[in-house]
Ligand SMILES: Nc1ncnc2c1ncn2[C@@H]1O[C@H](COP(=O)(O)OP(=O)(O)OP(=O)(O)O)[C@@H](O)[C@H]1O
């Protein structure tokens with residue numbers, strides 16, 4: 484049997500044969516493991532003899548625009564409960580050779596792989612035992628912020644607003660990026676006020692997050708996978724279960740306090756009033772009510788934090804979002820409604836990979852990738868393909884060039 488058969492989703496099937504792999508980084512969360520690695524398609528350093536040396540990659544190319552390396556950043560994810568699939572994926576592609584070597588002493592070299600998320604502690608022994616690698620743990624909040632900041636700075640089309648079913652990509656002025664609120668919706672939710680590159684504080688969080696949606700949703704609908712639950716929610720009608728303002732108010736708006744008749748007055752509120760049992764409701768209606776309840780709640784708490792700290796921009800990440808129209812719509816409406824249009828909810832194209840990208844960015848400068856002849860100077864800047872069109876592009880991998888800093 485193909486050991487990768489049960490892999491839930493490899494969203495980084497390379498489009499071309501993999502070149503040298505440099506630097507693998509992991510974010511091992513409560514629900515999902517995120518994997519990021521870079522494959523080189525053109526390595527100019529090695530082509531230009533005499534111009535580079537093993538210890539001096541920075542500043543090799545005099546021109547501002549000449550990339551040192553060209554390749555792709557690849558992204559993949561696995562359910563944490565199926566961690567063996569992830570180990571098999573890494574092993575079969577030899578990705579674990581893309582860390583860096585730490586010379587403790589001559590007899591005992593360590594192959595270190597950058598990793599973040601709670602699982603970097605929990606599964607350290609397993610990675611050592613199965614792949615012979617040591618996880619070099621990076622703080623989760625540091626990585627989330629580093630990943631978000633990198634994406635917002637490196638890509639013109641990373642952040643977008645979502646309103647009336649449409650994405651609108653937002654150009655972020657690099658000199659005006661801070662401050663912002665980063666809301667990462669994973670199993671649980673972290674809210675981080677970011678004031679500068681290394682200046683941030685986790686100001687809040689909530690335990691009602693993506694894990695709550697998936698956990699409650701599974702129990703209430705009996706569905707077998709997260710994607711099935713999402714699919715159900717698309718087909719549902721939350722008004723069957725949610726009590727709307729109009730249900731309470733004889734079909735009318737409550738204009739005096741700014742509530743339209745279609746506003747949800749009480750999530751799941753109808754379920755108490757009409758003598759129905761769980762099985763009398765359609766799973767799709769339950770799924771949609773649940774999704775709206777949790778998304779709205781997170782949007783509202785985010786707004787309150789943004790208000791408290793005077794922040795106008797809120798970036799949402801984490802795999803709960805997963806590009807889902809209802810999720811993004813509900814969060815956007817909540818932020819817009821409660822802030823009276825003052826604050827903006829924005830979403831990130833690589834929403835679930837912030838931590839893994841941050842871990843990737845944390846490799847030390849000028850360390851040789853294991854088994855490789857080239858170096859990636861991680862102080863260097865990464866840039867996207869200039870022809871990159873976010874509406875056509877996929878999220879599985881992205882063209883990436885590395886420039887001298
Ligand atoms: N295939 C999937 N299986 C399980 N959950 C999924 C899946 N796809 C998306 N999700 C959603 O994404 C959430 C996990 O998101 P993410 O990977 O960002 O967090 P995490 O790192 O696992 O959590 P934490 O940071 O709290 O440890 C789940 O709780 C669920 O709502």
Ligand SMILES: CC(C)(CO)[C@@H](O)C(=O)NCCC(=O)O
Nearest residue numbers: 601670671672673687688689690
């Ligand atoms: C515990 C983490 C940070 C995951 O490591 C995340 O699941 C989270 O932010 N949970 C919310 C915890 C709280 O602040 O209530």
